[in-house]
Amino acid sequence: MPRLSVWFIRTALLNLGIGFLLGAVLLANKGVYLHVPVQRLLPMHGEALLIGGMVQFAMGVAFWMLPRFRSGPERGAEGWGWLAYLLINGGVILAGSATLLNLSPLTSSLGRAAELLGAASFGGSIWRRIKPFDLT
């Protein structure tokens, strides 16, 4: 497994752990009132699980498993993938913590913009690897 995939997937696992923990607090709070500020935890729960967990997990596996090039760097320009890693995780932190820490709504928008750029950067890094198998 390439190093970038290891970073993507391990960070996704950490996000899954955080997301499951926040989800457990929110669900238990629905059953027995725990005085938890639900509206402030909910965005971080969703952000950690969906973008930080699942999207990042899928990116790590895709970078690892998509068809490789026969000549040159076998997985193409890794720089775009590393940029995606930084943007996605910066975006998750900004978008998830904006409500949690009562920050300006602009923080959340910046986080979402970073996630968008991260997804575009990742798309660019794998685009040419999405191709039929060369059977010759």
Next chain:
Amino acid sequence: MACLLLALALGILIEAPPLPGVPSQISVLFPTWLHLLVVGWLTQLIFGVAHWMFPRSSAEHPRGSERLGWATFGLLNAGLLFRVIGEPMVSFGAGGGWLLVVAALLQLGAGLAFVANTWPRVKGR
């Protein structure tokens, strides 16, 4: 797949015009629908494929601890079952709050068990 089918069936009930015998506040089950879809189907699909395809943990235990793998499966689905029973009860004021606490603990256990079992298998060549 069972969770996907359940979620899609519940989605029909939530979106449908009021039916005889179905409480009109059925839309409060939106979180149940969402979690059946995202946790019961999507997360479980990811967990299953990762358990199958990730690099070997070791020659003796290629998929890590099988016991922890089965614990993840059992805890996740038991947690979902408690949620599917408890959330309508709480939403319709029929008690059952403790079911949601149990569901929360079971699903948290599942998430942590998956992370613990998968972490050593995420490694470079």
